[in-house]
Amino acid sequence: MKQIKESLPALAVIAVLLAAWWLTVVETRSVIFPTPWQVVTGTVELIKDGTLWRHIGASLMRVGIGFSLAVLVAVPLGLWLGWVKGAYSTLNPLFQILRPISPIAWIPLAILWFGVGNASPIYLIFISSVFPMIVQTTAGVHTIERRYLRAAQNFGVSRYTLFRQVVIPAVLPQIIVGMRIGLGVAWLVVVAAEMIALRSGLGYLIIDSRNAGNRYDLVIAGMIIIGLIGLLLDGVMRLLEGLKSVRWRYAH
Amino acid sequence: MRTKIELNGIRKGFASSDGALQVVEDVSLTVGDGEFVAIVGPSGCGKTTLMNMIVGFLQPDSGSILIDGAPRAEPQPTGILISQQGSIFPWLTVQQNLMFGLNDHPQADKKGVADHYAAMVGLKGFEGNYPHELSGGMLKRAELARAFAVKPEILYMDEPFSALDALTNLRMRNELLRILAEERHTVMLITHDVEEAIHLADRIMVLSPRPTRIQATFNVGLQHPRRLTSPEVQELRVAILHELGVDRNAG
Numbered sequence: 432m433k434q435i436k437e438s439l440p441a442l443a444v445i446a447v448l449l450a451a452w453w454l455t456v457v458e459t460r461s462v463i464f465p466t467p468w469q470v471v472t473g474t475v476e477l478i479k480d481g482t483l484w485r486h487i488g489a490s491l492m493r494v495g496i497g498f499s500l501a502v503l504v505a506v507p508l509g510l511w512l513g514w515v516k517g518a519y520s521t522l523n524p525l526f527q528i529l530r531p532i533s534p535i536a537w538i539p540l541a542i543l544w545f546g547v548g549n550a551s552p553i554y555l556i557f558i559s560s561v562f563p564m565i566v567q568t569t570a571g572v573h574t575i576e577r578r579y580l581r582a583a584q585n586f587g588v589s590r591y592t593l594f595r596q597v598v599i600p601a602v603l604p605q606i607i608v609g610m611r612i613g614l615g616v617a618w619l620v621v622v623a624a625e626m627i628a629l630r631s632g633l634g635y636l637i638i639d640s641r642n643a644g645n646r647y648d649l650v651i652a653g654m655i656i657i658g659l660i661g662l663l664l665d666g667v668m669r670l671l672e673g674l675k676s677v678r679w680r681y682a683h
Numbered sequence: 684m685r686t687k688i689e690l691n692g693i694r695k696g697f698a699s700s701d702g703a704l705q706v707v708e709d710v711s712l713t714v715g716d717g718e719f720v721a722i723v724g725p726s727g728c729g730k731t732t733l734m735n736m737i738v739g740f741l742q743p744d745s746g747s748i749l750i751d752g753a754p755r756a757e758p759q760p761t762g763i764l765i766s767q768q769g770s771i772f773p774w775l776t777v778q779q780n781l782m783f784g785l786n787d788h789p790q791a792d793k794k795g796v797a798d799h800y801a802a803m804v805g806l807k808g809f810e811g812n813y814p815h816e817l818s819g820g821m822l823k824r825a826e827l828a829r830a831f832a833v834k835p836e837i838l839y840m841d842e843p844f845s846a847l848d849a850l851t852n853l854r855m856r857n858e859l860l861r862i863l864a865e866e867r868h869t870v871m872l873i874t875h876d877v878e879e880a881i882h883l884a885d886r887i888m889v890l891s892p893r894p895t896r897i898q899a900t901f902n903v904g905l906q907h908p909r910r911l912t913s914p915e916v917q918e919l920r921v922a923i924l925h926e927l928g929v930d931r932n933a934g
Contacts, residue, residue, distance in 0.1 A: 578766065578768055578769070578770040579770055579772060581740055581758070581764070581770065582764075582770035582772075583783075584740070584757075584758050585738065585758045585759075585760065585762075585763055585764055586760050586763070586783060586784035586833060587758070587759060587760040587784075587786075588783070588784065588786060589786065592783075592786065596772070596775065596779075596783065597772065600772070600774035600775070601772075601774060603774070675813060676774050676775075676813075677774070678813070678815070679773035679774055679813060679814065679815045680773075
């Protein structure tokens, strides 16, 4: 009951926006811009002929592969950079130059190297999500409090125990923050990447709907679905923040 | 009494923005096996620096530190440090924390040892809790238990209870004395709390302001349990405060 009450203002804002949108379209007698109801019927149409699931599946698959590869690379690399001073001073400047380059700027090179198949968007997702995760993981290692490292040293534990029971759990909350950022960026990028040339995915759906007959109802349907799935993905990452072994970091 | 810890002519300085800062100046002392020695000094006199050198986190510029007659360069599990901020790992449960230093035990043994020491410090029933679910006093108990679990020969305590409120502080002192009566350890305590030192220690050394050296030594020579309101304790307290330059009359 309390939850419903708390979400009332947010729902009210959305309702007002929808009403304003509807009213504007009706008042201006626009022939090309759809009403909210036309977006709904457009979505139903996409669900009925099965294309919606195909596009969602294609986008999620690309994000899944690209993001997983990025996690597999970023976490060990970030730990290594954080732990080994020489590695950090050698590689960090390079990463700081590569990091601000928009993934969109990589599109021509991605097409040149990987063609217009699935590999291109997967590469773009990888490149966009790997840097935030490296940075977060490295920063996580750098901010481990000295008292914990000293305690581990005092108890004379093995290197394996030091990493498994001190370094990795100490950094885990930061890794999860990095993954949240990384997945958010990945979802942004997959849509942009799919607008280029592929035959599937939510980005393709949007561009194709516009090109093939100005179906703006489907364009907006695609946008809203992207937003909702993004919210869902972030929700999944937030579940990780609720893990008992990382809650110490977020509790304060 | 056999000598456990021996410091000979320890000196330590740090480079600072306005030249070198000498922190520890020629400290020599010995601690006997099973003895409880307290080192009292004013804030910022280099107590913690001295402790970090004795534990092995820092190396002295000159002088030697011998444990059981042998030079010691690295921190060892035979001498566990308990510091003011504490170092109970927040990402491990109480039981996992207590098992942390038990490398050589089989897994089942580890749990047994951890639970034994949890019970000893009064944390029975909290083994599965995470540190952020515990109070400050309970965290200190966990820290003591984790140290005792590895059966260290020496317990190094650097202002261990000074972050606690007065009542919890007193409780933890009594708890420590109770455990030490069961399991004898050599203890080296660093504190600025004169009463705490008199309450716990067999011998008290007073440090001078920076650069620090040992200015005076007092033998406590009172039986446990000690009454903190007794005239002997008050007399000793006044004498130590006098050494520290805080006379009652001088204000």
